[in-house]
Amino acid sequence: MWIEKTNIEINNDLNQKENYWKYIALFILIFCIELFGIKIFGVNHRFTMGELTGPYTWQEVTNLIPKILITSLLLTVCAFLLINYLDKYEKKKLDHIFLCNKCNKRALDPTQYTCECGGTFKNIKLMKWIGE
Ligand SMILES: [Zn+2]
Numbered sequence: 124m125w126i127e128k129t130n131i132e133i134n135n136d137l138n139q140k141e142n143y144w145k146y147i148a149l150f151i152l153i154f155c156i157e158l159f160g161i162k163i164f165g166v167n168h169r170f171t172m173g174e175l176t177g178p179y180t181w182q183e184v185t186n187l188i189p190k191i192l193i194t195s196l197l198l199t200v201c202a203f204l205l206i207n208y209l210d211k212y213e214k215k216k217l218d219h220i221f222l223c224n225k226c227n228k229r230a231l232d233p234t235q236y237t238c239e240c241g242g243t244f245k246n247i248k249l250m251k252w253i254g255e
């Protein structure tokens with residue numbers, strides 16, 4: 124069943140910090156994929172009107188590290204923006220969902236906040252699930 128969160132829990136929700144470590148991990152992952160991808164498969168220069176080159180030697184890969192860093196960073200920023208956008212979109216949907224604090228009846232944007240059972244409709248973000 125759903126029960127109301129305590130004030131402490133609501134405050135904890137509000138103060139939740141973005142976990143930046145996952146983006147740092149993602150950045151390192153993309154960097155490694157690019158690094159080894161270039162080492163093993165080389166770079167396709169078709170887009171720059173050049174020839175397909177590679178596989179590269181480690182010396183050549185090392186020379187490309189600044190470029191690999193920049194593209195990894197850009198990809199990580201794109202992923203960050205996309206994830207944040209989807210996250211906000213999901214949270215916005217929750218703004219419209221209300222639950223009765225007594226019978227757990229669900230209502231979308233209720234016009235009155237008192238349920239038939241005498242309970243009160245609370246936004247789902249102020250409630251938590253604790254099992255049966
Ligand atoms: Zn109710």
